[in-house]
Amino acid sequence: MTTEPSPDFSTLASGFSSWTEQLWAPLAQQVVDAAGLKKNDAVLDACCGTGTSATPAAHQVGPQGKVDGVDLAEGMLDVARAAAPDLPQLSFHASDVVSFSRDYAYDAALCCFGVFFFPQMNAGAQALVNKLRPGGTLALSTWHGRPFMEITRLALAAVKREGYRAGTVNPAVMANIDAIGTPESLAAWLKGLGLRDIRVQSTAVSIEVTQNSAWQFVLGSLVAGMLPTEPAAVERVRQDFLSTLDHTHVAAEVLIATGKRRFPS
Ligand SMILES: C[S@@+](CC[C@H](N)C(=O)[O-])C[C@H]1O[C@@H](n2cnc3c(N)ncnc32)[C@H](O)[C@@H]1O
Numbered sequence: 001m002t003t004e005p006s007p008d009f010s011t012l013a014s015g016f017s018s019w020t021e022q023l024w025a026p027l028a029q030q031v032v033d034a035a036g037l038k039k040n041d042a043v044l045d046a047c048c049g050t051g052t053s054a055t056p057a058a059h060q061v062g063p064q065g066k067v068d069g070v071d072l073a074e075g076m077l078d079v080a081r082a083a084a085p086d087l088p089q090l091s092f093h094a095s096d097v098v099s100f101s102r103d104y105a106y107d108a109a110l111c112c113f114g115v116f117f118f119p120q121m122n123a124g125a126q127a128l129v130n131k132l133r134p135g136g137t138l139a140l141s142t143w144h145g146r147p148f149m150e151i152t153r154l155a156l157a158a159v160k161r162e163g164y165r166a167g168t169v170n171p172a173v174m175a176n177i178d179a180i181g182t183p184e185s186l187a188a189w190l191k192g193l194g195l196r197d198i199r200v201q202s203t204a205v206s207i208e209v210t211q212n213s214a215w216q217f218v219l220g221s222l223v224a225g226m227l228p229t230e231p232a233a234v235e236r237v238r239q240d241f242l243s244t245l246d247h248t249h250v251a252a253e254v255l256i257a258t259g260k261r262r263f264p265s
Helices: 009-017 020-035 054-061 074-083 121-130 150-162 171-179 183-192 211-219 222-226 231-244
Strands: 042-046 066-071 090-094 106-112 132-143 195-208 249-261
Touching: 009 020, 009 074, 009 211, 009 222, 020 054, 020 106, 020 132, 020 195, 020 249, 042 054, 054 066, 054 090, 054 106, 066 074, 074 090, 106 121, 121 132, 121 183, 150 211, 150 222, 150 231, 150 249, 183 195, 183 249, 211 222, 211 231
Parallel strands: 042 066, 042 106, 066 090, 106 132
Antiparallel strands: 132 249, 195 249
16 A cells, blocks of 8 residues: 655645635534533644634633644644634644644544544544543544545546546545445444444535636645646646536535543443
8 A cells, every 4th residue: 555645735725725614614513513512621623724623612612721723734724823713722733633742631632534644544543532531522524435526536537637647546545534434434443442422423515616616626635736737737637627527516425423532441
């Protein structure tokens, strides 16, 4: 299996955040709601990106609580810091969340569309669980089934037709997504991490797209890392992709799951 690195989201921040309002933020809100945060909770927002879950979490825990948003990509954090309200309980940190540590245990850890980017997904997720106090909650989202919306498939096909840097989306990431891509496999995986009271819900997303927003989505997705470098070639891919985009909506299924860290026996 390839050891190709995951994409640097710093370069994707603009395209990614163009879909915040209609896609990422509503899904992040569902993860925050599922986590059942309480006033004064200490929350780790793992792979916080542009702050889609960190900000609503900070409102829920209030000024005596704490939300540590952690992401590898400075470009995503720049967007997060610019967009977030100035709240004493909310801070953002540029770090690999797997090795990120504080001298307190968390009441909850959130991870929206992040765990499958960990090169060692099981060990990375276990590290998140280990940062929880016993009884603390892990809440995450991931794709139900082969993730990418139809839009991504069409974009990949256009990249391949152009012939530049053709390849596939990082196979290790795809394998991770597949491994936890059904309610049953996700629940079993969470059980294997030592969680109890596991709940998994599937939610359907359908979003209206324009030609411009579809291309912005591509620029914020894993496919962006496979685009040619020459602007003229990128433009050919864009036009080819848009000529195949014959629908006005994109659909995806998302899994949102929670589980609680066991107490030591
Ligand atoms: C698809 S984005 C999701 C962003 C945000 N959670 C959301 O749903 O809007 C995935 C994010 O995970 C981050 N990421 C991947 N591996 C990471 C790691 N080991 N530590 C911290 N952040 C990581 C990426 O930089 C990227 O910002």
